[in-house]
Amino acid sequence: MPPSPNPHTASPSAPRSGVLAAALAALLLLVVAPGLWALGSAGELPHLELRSTVPAADTTVTEGPAEVRLIFSEPPQMDGTRVRVMDSAEELIPSSDATADEEDPKEIFVRFEERLPPDAYTVFWRTIAQDGHAQNGTFEFRVEAAR
Numbered sequence: 001m002p003p004s005p006n007p008h009t010a011s012p013s014a015p016r017s018g019v020l021a022a023a024l025a026a027l028l029l030l031v032v033a034p035g036l037w038a039l040g041s042a043g044e045l046p047h048l049e050l051r052s053t054v055p056a057a058d059t060t061v062t063e064g065p066a067e068v069r070l071i072f073s074e075p076p077q078m079d080g081t082r083v084r085v086m087d088s089a090e091e092l093i094p095s096s097d098a099t100a101d102e103e104d105p106k107e108i109f110v111r112f113e114e115r116l117p118p119d120a121y122t123v124f125w126r127t128i129a130q131d132g133h134a135q136n137g138t139f140e141f142r143v144e145a146a147r
């Protein structure tokens with residue numbers, strides 16, 4: 001198999017000498033490697049992210065949900081986790097405290113006293129990741145009467 005071209009070292013003026021090429025490659029590695037290390041460690045320690053929600057953000061559902069569920073990339077610290085749901089008149093919808101799903105602590109939910117009637121809703125959430133970083137966000141969904 002012919003050696004595949006290396007985009008870092010291949011150039012019209014690349015030296016023929018194997019020793020020089022190796023020295024250049026080593027030099028390039030020294031320059032590039034710290035950057036790769038930084039990328040690698042950032043990839044290993046991602047911040048907590050909101051992956052998805054139920055109902056999904058910016059969707060319309062025809063059956064009013066009895067709960068809102070947030071699925072994070074890691075289990076949040078529940079004592080720092082709050083979820084509030086408001087209707088289009090900015091009235092707070094009574095709900096349970098944010099609770100972690102027993103089967104998957106990455107999922108948290110709040111339950112309503114009754115299914116949400118047709119309206120537009122905004123969900124406000126804030127939480128604290130295992131690494132201590134506070135995070136928050138909002139999303140919206142709509143409930144429409146089935147036709």
Ligand SMILES: [Cu+2]
Binds near residue numbers: 046047048129131133
């Ligand atoms: Cu973090």
